[in-house]
Structures are given as C-alpha cells and as structure tokens.
Amino acid sequence: MIEVKKIRIFQDPLYNENKTEGLTIALNDIWATQVLIKELKNTGNHYTCKYEVILWDHFGLDLPDMEKVFNIIPSVGETFVTWFILQHLRGYKPFVTKIKFEKEFNGTF
Numbered sequence: 001m002i003e004v005k006k007i008r009i010f011q012d013p014l015y016n017e018n019k020t021e022g023l024t025i026a027l028n029d030i031w032a033t034q035v036l037i038k039e040l041k042n043t044g045n046h047y048t049c050k051y052e053v054i055l056w057d058h059f060g061l062d063l064p065d066m067e068k069v070f071n072i073i074p075s076v077g078e079t080f081v082t083w084f085i086l087q088h089l090r091g092y093k094p095f096v097t098k099i100k101f102e103k104e105f106n107g108t109f
Helices: 021-026 075-090
Strands: 032-043 046-058 096-108
Touching: none
Parallel strands: none
Antiparallel strands: 032 046, 046 096
C-alpha cells in the first residue's frame, strides 16, 4: 500500500503589512488563477514536478468595495465614488495585473 503525505506547498501571496502601500493596495485580491505543469519527471519511485502559476487581478471597483468602512474618510470616499463612476458609468476599464512565477516540488512514492 502506498502512503501519501499531503503537504501544502502553495499559499496565497503575502503582501505588505501597511495597507496603504505596495502590493496591498495595488493587488487587493486574486480573481483568477492558472496553473500549468511545465515538466514532470519520474525516476523509479522519485518524482519531480515543475509548474507555473499565473495570478490575475484587476484594479476595479464593485459595489462591495463601496460599502467598506474606509469609505467614511471623506477624501477616500470621494476618490472611490469618482473611480466607481468612471468605471461603471463612463466605461473606463480597470487595468489588469498579471503575476507569473514558477515553482517545483518533488517526493517519493
């Protein structure tokens, strides 16, 4: 009987702790993930897998964003309302962020 150990090797990206700087504000959430196996090798009972992960996000607003508590700050609320109007009423498209990286894992059967 083959014993399989489950090990979590992929975790959500970690962002800046400061909520107003860096990737935290530029990449609020991931809306699509693509995983591609690039290489799979099997030698005896040892295996190695190389894979590519592509994370997609867009810098757009939806109604739940407008209901967040930070919108009570006047300058933030005004900015988000303007941004929401441009996107949903004037047809401006949010820019798309694409992050691609490769990982590898190996083990034995």
